[in-house]
Amino acid sequence: MTATDIAKLIEAIDNSALQAVNDALNENADPVDLLKKGVIEGLRLIGRKFEEQEYFLAELMMGSKIAEDCIALIDPHLPEAGAEPKGVVVIGAVQGDQHDLGxxxxxxxxxxxGFEVHQMGVDVPAMQFIDKAQEVNADIIxxxxxxxxxxxxCADVVDYVNDMNLKNRFKVIIGGGETNQERAEEIGADGWAANAVEAVVxxxxxxxEKQMSATAV
Ligand code: B12
Structure with missing residues (x-):
């Protein structure tokens, strides 16, 4: 089974996607490939069917559960993190949002x-991001x-950072399905990225930028 076959099984909300992932891992398939071209692509296809009203909420939920279980199988096979953290990131889904796969x-x-990451979960009130960032001395929210x-x-978090004079301590970045560079600029966020690879960059x-502004003071 290829990653593309797995994407199709997820799109069809077929539980055998899990067995297919297992088999592929046992056959030494590339876990990053299985994640991107299999699971994430499968979710994209489900989203399209939902948009076209071929699927409804029940299918959306069942499909994302299968995807989540596939990710849990793939996760231990992904490369290990390095030792010394480059920087500290606090990350989560903003208030009202339950999407945590992204x-x-x-x-x-x-x-x-090489980043130290603190995951906050879903439906996180703005002030909780600030509290956690202060607690762990984060660089980025x-x-x-x-x-x-x-x-x-997202704008609420940016406003708190500004109002509490924390702009030099925390950079605020946003991402997720309905965000884009323009929206990030509109709300005054420091950056936006389309996907996990670009998020690292x-x-x-x-x-x-944080180091440069610190040395300029
Ligand atoms: C799975 C899913 C769900 C699952 C979520 C399960 C979970 N545990 O996450 C469930 C079933 C819970 C769900 C619920 C709902 N959903 Co939904 N869902 C999706 C779906 C199909 C996939 C989203 C996903 O996880 N993709 C997989 C990720 C990995 O892909 P990705 O987006 O490329 O991820 C990258 C970027 O987003 C980025 N990124 C993400 N976060 C961050 C953060 C930072 C800081 C950075 C830099 C980058 C970054 O990096 C990620 C990795 O590369 C999308 C459709 C779609 N095409 O996006 C709809 C979608 C987002 N959902 C939608 C809707 C409408 C809903 C509901 C309102 C449905 C309802 N009627 O109840 C509810 C809302 C619940 C809530 N309050 O949040 C709509 C949103 C439309 C809109 N314009 O607002 C979409 C677009 C479907 C559609 N086409 O209509 N959903």
């Missing part, structure tokens, strides 16, 4: 690239929003 992958990718209705809740840039 930011979970960003967290994983950041860890693989990562906000995930998949719904048009939850993007304004963005976080590295954020750290550099």
């Amino acid at each position: 930011y979970g992958l960003v967290a994983k990718q950041l860890e693989l690239n 990562g906000l995930s929003a998949f719904l048009v209705t939850t993007i304004p809740n 963005l976080c590295e840039r954020m750290l550099k």
